[in-house]
Amino acid sequence: xxxxxxxxxxxxxxxxxxxxxxxxxxxxxxxxxxxxxxxxxxxxxxxxxxxxxxxxxxxxxxxxxxxxxxxxxxxxxxxxxxxxxxxxxxxxxxxxxxxxxxxxxxxxxxxxxxxxxxxxxxxxxxxxxxxxxxxxxxxxxxxxxxxxxxxxxxxxxxxxxxxxxxxxxxxxxxxxxxxxxxxxxxxxxxxxxxxxxxxxxxxxxxxxxxxxxxxxxxxxxxxxxxxxxxxxxxxxxxxxxxxxxxxxxxxxxxxxxxxxxxxxxxxxxxxxxxxxxxxxxxxxxxxxxxxxxxxxxxxxxxxxxxxxxxxxxxxxxxxxxxxxxxxxxxxxxxxxxxxxxxxxxxxxxxxxxxxxxxxxxxxxxxxxxxxxxxxxxxxxxxxxxxxxxxxxxxxxxxxxxxxxxxxxxxxxxxxxxxxxxxxxxxxxxxxxxxxxxxxxxxxxxxxxxxxxxxxxxxxxxxxxxxxxxxxxxxxxxxxxxxxxxxxxxxxxxxxxxxxxxxxxxxxxxxxxxxxxxxxxxxxxxxxxxxxxxxxxxxxxxxxxxxxxxxxxxxxxxxxxxxxxxxxxxxxxxxxxxxxxxxxxxxxxxxxxxxxxxxxxxxxxxxxxxxxxxxxxxxxxxxxxxxxxxxxxxxxxxxxxxxxxxxxxxxxxxxxxxxxxxxxxxxxxxxxxxxxxxxxxxxxxxxxxxxxxxxxxxxxxxxxxxxxxxxxxxxxxxxxxxxxxxxxxxxxxxxxxxxxxxxxxxxxxxxxxxxxxxxxxxxxxxxxxxxxxxxxxxxxxxxxxxxxxxxxxxxxxxxxxx
Ligand code: 26W
Numbered sequence: 001x002x003x004x005x006x007x008x009x010x011x012x013x014x015x016x017x018x019x020x021x022x023x024x025x026x027x028x029x030x031x032x033x034x035x036x037x038x039x040x041x042x043x044x045x046x047x048x049x050x051x052x053x054x055x056x057x058x059x060x061x062x063x064x065x066x067x068x069x070x071x072x073x074x075x076x077x078x079x080x081x082x083x084x085x086x087x088x089x090x091x092x093x094x095x096x097x098x099x100x101x102x103x104x105x106x107x108x109x110x111x112x113x114x115x116x117x118x119x120x121x122x123x124x125x126x127x128x129x130x131x132x133x134x135x136x137x138x139x140x141x142x143x144x145x146x147x148x149x150x151x152x153x154x155x156x157x158x159x160x161x162x163x164x165x166x167x168x169x170x171x172x173x174x175x176x177x178x179x180x181x182x183x184x185x186x187x188x189x190x191x192x193x194x195x196x197x198x199x200x201x202x203x204x205x206x207x208x209x210x211x212x213x214x215x216x217x218x219x220x221x222x223x224x225x226x227x228x229x230x231x232x233x234x235x236x237x238x239x240x241x242x243x244x245x246x247x248x249x250x251x252x253x254x255x256x257x258x259x260x261x262x263x264x265x266x267x268x269x270x271x272x273x274x275x276x277x278x279x280x281x282x283x284x285x286x287x288x289x290x291x292x293x294x295x296x297x298x299x300x301x302x303x304x305x306x307x308x309x310x311x312x313x314x315x316x317x318x319x320x321x322x323x324x325x326x327x328x329x330x331x332x333x334x335x336x337x338x339x340x341x342x343x344x345x346x347x348x349x350x351x352x353x354x355x356x357x358x359x360x361x362x363x364x365x366x367x368x369x370x371x372x373x374x375x376x377x378x379x380x381x382x383x384x385x386x387x388x389x390x391x392x393x394x395x396x397x398x399x400x401x402x403x404x405x406x407x408x409x410x411x412x413x414x415x416x417x418x419x420x421x422x423x424x425x426x427x428x429x430x431x432x433x434x435x436x437x438x439x440x441x442x443x444x445x446x447x448x449x450x451x452x453x454x455x456x457x458x459x460x461x462x463x464x465x466x467x468x469x470x471x472x473x474x475x476x477x478x479x480x481x482x483x484x485x486x487x488x489x490x491x492x493x494x495x496x497x498x499x500x501x502x503x504x505x506x507x508x509x510x511x512x513x514x515x516x517x518x519x520x521x522x523x524x525x526x527x528x529x530x531x532x533x534x535x536x537x538x539x540x541x542x543x544x545x546x547x548x549x550x551x552x553x554x555x556x557x558x559x560x561x562x563x564x565x566x567x568x569x570x571x572x573x574x575x576x577x578x579x580x581x582x583x584x585x586x587x588x589x590x591x592x593x594x595x596x597x598x599x600x601x602x603x604x605x606x607x608x609x610x611x612x613x614x615x616x617x618x619x620x621x622x623x624x625x626x627x628x629x630x631x632x633x634x635x636x637x638x639x640x641x642x643x644x645x646x647x648x649x650x651x652x653x654x655x656x657x658x659x660x661x662x663x664x665x666x667x668x669x670x671x672x673x674x675x676x677x678x679x680x681x682x683x684x685x686x687x688x689x690x691x692x693x694x695x696x697x698x699x700x701x702x703x704x705x706x707x708x709x710x711x712x713x714x715x716x717x718x719x720x721x722x723x724x725x726x727x728x729x730x731x732x733x734x735x736x737x738x739x740x741x742x743x744x745x746x747x748x749x750x751x752x753x754x755x756x757x758x759x760x761x762x763x764x765x766x767x768x769x770x771x772x773x774x775x776x777x778x779x780x781x782x783x784x785x786x787x788x789x790x791x792x793x794x795x796x797x798x799x800x801x
Contacts, residue, residue, distance in 0.1 A: 037169030069118030111145030114262030141229035154591030209281035301341035317414030451781030573615030
């Protein structure tokens with residue numbers, strides 16, 4: 001779709017006239033933004049309809065990506081980039097006297113996710129559209145997204161994220177595609193007129209699920225896929241008669257807010273309701289579409305692929321069985337075969353506390369028919385497995401155990417594919433976490449290492465670097481990201497290396513301006529920007545990072561030798577789940593350390609700590625291009641993959657990492673010499689677990705430098721952390737340091753100490769930076785999605801990559 005600047009300007013004027021019947025300058029920035037949004041939406045509408053029509057006409061196999069979280073980020077700039085009109089629109093608006101950046105700032109960032117899982121789903125939507133994969137996202141349109149984070153006296157405070165207070169220009173309400181979702185009530189099976197066993201429901205509580213669709217534009221192709229987010233509303237049937245406020249509340253509560261836990265299952269009924277709500281609405285709408293194709297139900301798996309993003313959408317399996325059995329009248333075996341061929345599951349974590357285990361009673365009460373079907377799936381699993389593998393094995397893999405329903409077991413038993421999100425993670429699933437299932441279903445297990453969309457995380461958020469790259473290797477890399485590899489040829493090109501340093505410096509200046517403006521902290525763009533941005537979790541070891549900063553600070557203080565260190569700015573971005581008190585204590589510690597160090601005039605600004613508030617997608621786009629060091633310091637085996645590691649690598653940061661998750665594959669690509677590796681490897685950790693021989697206190701007693709900064713937690717060195725310091729001190733020494741912070745401390749400090757020397761050698765540093773960029777193309781989610789399409793979903797994708 002060729003759109004000229006003049007065409008855009010005409011469209012913009014036409015749109016503001018029809019929307020507001022007034023001149024540009026009489027409009028508020030919000031109105032100017034909404035006008036722009038509606039013009040861009042029009043530009044996508046044609047292709048959106050065309051894409052849908054073609055999929056139906058060609059009866060193309062489609063994939064439905066079920067995820068309880070989506071973190072798309074702001075869509076204005078990415079839609080303009082994908083339409084290929086970003087520069088034209090920016091110039092056109094400027095000529096109309098409108099500042100594009102101002103309008104961009106107004107757009108809400110839909111925080112419909114917690115972290116890695118939700119953002120991955122968004123990167124996948126962008127890549128599916130760009131790779132011409134017939135992909136549909138299916139989730140929940142939360143009225144309130146992930147809480148807004150504020151620091152009050154260094155403590156995290158959560159505020160509601162009212163992201164829909166202004167109109168959301170990108171969504172389209174599809175009332176005519178609404179579905180009814182049934183909860184509670186009784187179900188009994190009865191023989192109907194033609195002898196078929198049919199469930200009869202009574203006293204159910206029905207909810208109207210109304211879909212809101214958002215266009216997912218592909219990059220410079222005419223493909224526009226769909227993200228469908230469901231909203232819970234009062235069913236028309238109930239509109240008329242008496243209606244209690246309480247009932248109204250309970251209906252709306254289903255899509256009211258996102259649960260802010262990102263790796264801690266806490267079995268709330270409302271969460272289970274949310275999971276069945278978007279699953280049932282989604283599967284029913286798929287079957288409604290499929291019936292229109294007029295293809296026998298037996299062939300469903302040839303036309304439809306349902307992907308289960310972690311265990312939260314696992315009820316897709318019994319829900320599809322319900323429809324095939326109860327509405328389509330298929331036999332159990334026929335229905336089961338179709339269901340398994342249609343469904344596939346991705347595991348994103350091995351953390352025990354994150355695995356969903358729902359009380360049988362709660363499930364049977366809320367969704368009785370689904371519960372009946374889960375029981376039958378479990379019974380048949382036990383029947384078929386015990387003769388082959390014996391009772392113990394079968395018991396361990398059972399879905400229902402001691403009144404608990406293990407959702408991961410149901411997801412695996414009901415899917416034809418089970419994948420991990422990085423090589424090490426998938427090996428751990430096979431050898432440890434899901435070993436029994438791997439023995440029973442080896443062919444189902446496969447690895448799909450995560451990826452990121454290089455369009456948002458480089459083209460959009462780091463235009464300086466993108467332009468520099470294109471100056472040297474052309475623009476093919478934009479569509480073929482592994483062409484970034486061509487940059488290797490320039491590693492001795494000092495002009496390029498200097499320009500690379502300049503681009504990084506300008507990004508750091510921009511971030512420094514933002515930090516000054518929003519936090520009043522002055523940071524030096526010549527300093528090393530050392531970045532750790534991810535959810536606050538003990539296994540991600542933000543504590544190890546701050547303990548090193550403390551020891552660096554204390555060393556600086558004590559060695560009045562004015563030791564010449566390269567100035568450091570340690571940048572943290574992290575939200576803690578509101579109920580995760582330990583994580584909130586670490587936030588307080590980091591902020592208290594920041595207050596102390598940032599205001600210590602004796603260290604000549606050599607060290608600064610900047611803990612940015614309300615970290616999310618939009619802030620990540622500001623921080624990542626300015627990063628020199630990427631902190632990926634989780635305890636080995638705990639981080640399934642990580643994706644910020646890939647984003648920071650793509651923007652030229654040097655990765656300081658344990659050999660955990662996808663850090664291993666980053667090392668495989670760029671080489672040890674272009675990273676900073678430290679810490680235990682998985683075998684050593686398993687030895688500690690098996691021998692139960694880890695005693696953190698011993699390390700504390702024999703390492704004075706470490707002891708000094710751990711004591712600083714409780715000896716008043718750091719003001720205002722009495723309670724938190726004690727808690728953290730005890731977690732390390734009294735409760736034996738669950739995440740081996742003390743064990744990895746020395747090698748971490750050692751790796752950190754290499755940074756000064758490397759950073760001072762600007763040519764060396766810039767070469768390392770260039771080689772990281774050159775090797776990051778392979779982590780584009782375009783390749784990840786093509787692997788899913790070829791090896792799991794068996795759906796079309798374009799071959800030009
Ligand atoms: C039940 C509460 C809950 C909510 C979310 C449990 C678990 C989750 C997610 C699975 C946690 C998550 O986001 N995991 C992250 O997924 C990323 C994408 O695959 C990985 O890169 C991260 O390593 C993993 O921690």
